[in-house]
Amino acid sequence: MDFGLYEKLLDSEVKNKISKLHNETRKVDKSESARVLATAYYKILRKILSEKKEGEKIDFVRKLNKEIGNEILYEDDKNFLELLAVHDDETILKKLIDDRPKTSISSSTLFTGYTGPTLESELRREIRTADRIDFIVSFIRYSGLVLIYDDLVEFTKNKKLRIITTSYMGASDYKAILKLSQLPNTEVKVSYDTNRTRLHAKAYYFERNTGFSTAYIGSSNISNPALSKGLEWNLKVSEYTSKDVVDSIIKTFETYWNDEEFRTFSPEVEEDKKELKVALSRREKDEDKKYVFFDLRPYSHQKEILEDLRVEREEYESYKNLVVAATGTGKTMIAAFDYKDAIKNSDKKLLFLAHRKEILQQSIGTFRN
Structure with missing residues (x-):
């Protein structure tokens, strides 16, 4: 039995396993007993049912119904039916x-x-x-x-x-x-x-x-x-x-x-x-105060894209390039890092287009950082 924390109902099997080990138990609070018992038997029943074939599951539930006196299963051609909605209209x-x-x-x-x-x-x-x-x-x-x-x-x-x-x-x-x-x-x-x-x-x-x-x-x-x-x-x-x-x-x-x-x-x-x-x-x-300065570095996938852009420009003299990347991968950050490299030796201007004002405001902070 693995050592550590538990919160499970004590049964005979577990009691035998912990008999020679240091352990801590507590009495189940009466107000919590229904929940604790239901949780324990949910796991037991789920394990038993998962190991049975479809026909065996129905037979098992029939026996269970008979024991507890509660018909929880309705059969239709030996299939379980699940109610999805009901209305008079x-x-x-x-x-x-x-x-x-x-x-x-x-x-x-x-x-x-x-x-x-x-x-x-x-x-x-x-x-x-x-x-x-x-x-x-x-x-x-x-x-x-x-x-x-x-x-x-x-x-x-x-x-x-x-x-x-x-x-x-x-x-x-x-x-x-x-x-x-x-x-x-x-x-x-x-x-x-x-x-x-x-x-x-x-x-x-x-x-x-x-x-x-x-x-x-x-x-x-x-x-x-x-x-x-x-x-x-x-x-x-x-x-x-x-x-x-x-x-x-x-x-x-x-x-x-x-x-x-x-x-x-x-x-x-x-x-x-x-x-x-x-x-x-x-x-x-505070829109213009939203930026603070961090020591930002590109992620590995961003480095690859930046290197590809560098190669296109420096080795192939290709200055019309398109970067396509999924949402959340940091396209604005890529643009900012690329622009930072581009202005090292000259004072180049940048035109940044976006379809929403919020994106432009966030991007200003990114470039300033």
């Missing part, structure tokens, strides 16, 4: 099926921004199939809101949306918060402390009356890169299999919601709009 049922999230709503999924569906596409599906929604994010950018806005418009026609955010560092866009607050059945609360905030959480909670609520916890605020192609990590959990985690998310959200630091933003109140504009104006004032 066939049109709505079809829409629920079409809009169903691609990832499971009964188990956990990790989003890394590398493979699988994007966070944007899944959030849109979650919005379309939820009964109530709570968001808690450090900042909201208009570039991110537009990705999910149409779905939120449809959702808030008859369902409730609550959002907690901040004006920290002026990172949020006024237009985005205003647009959200103008949706029906929507409440927005904001922390107006621009220099310090206790809120760095990013969570998206989708309540479903069926007991299959889901929540996303991770690194993504509401911005275009974070929801689409950024290498952000977010864990999706389900009420069905992680009820304790989801309950904790709900409880924490309610605590924040009732904290006086987070104040309701009303689009009809001029004072609220003025206060938010002032709180967010810091970002615009």
Whole structure:
């Protein structure tokens, strides 16, 4: 038996293994006994079922049902059936099926921004199939809101949306918060402390009356890169299999919601709009101060590209070159390093084109660094 930490129910096999070893045990708290036992038997049953053939699985579950007196299996031609949706309106049922999230709503999924569906596409599906929604994010950018806005418009026609955010560092866009607050059945609360905030959480909670609520916890605020192609990590959990985690998310959200630091933003109140504009104006004032100096060096893949450019120019006298690279690989950094080399012996100017103002502002910092 491997040495280290454990948190498993003690059985006869384990008891024998640790009998001659130093060990530490504790009594299972009565309030936790159901969870501890269920977790232990989940692992046991999963192992047993994974080792059986399909027909044997059905026979095993039949015997189990008989022992516990609970029919958890419905058979159809010796196949297991899984209920995916139910409604008394066939049109709505079809829409629920079409809009169903691609990832499971009964188990956990990790989003890394590398493979699988994007966070944007899944959030849109979650919005379309939820009964109530709570968001808690450090900042909201208009570039991110537009990705999910149409779905939120449809959702808030008859369902409730609550959002907690901040004006920290002026990172949020006024237009985005205003647009959200103008949706029906929507409440927005904001922390107006621009220099310090206790809120760095990013969570998206989708309540479903069926007991299959889901929540996303991770690194993504509401911005275009974070929801689409950024290498952000977010864990999706389900009420069905992680009820304790989801309950904790709900409880924490309610605590924040009732904290006086987070104040309701009303689009009809001029004072609220003025206060938010002032709180967010810091970002615009600090745009030219966003850079600091570091000893930056290119990564190995960037060095290869820079060397290829050098060879094209110096050995082949080719001065019209195109660099194509995937998102997140540092194309701006490559351009900055290349420009740094180009101006060593002369004062050459640079024309930098981008389709968004934010990219130009970020790139200025990169080149200055």
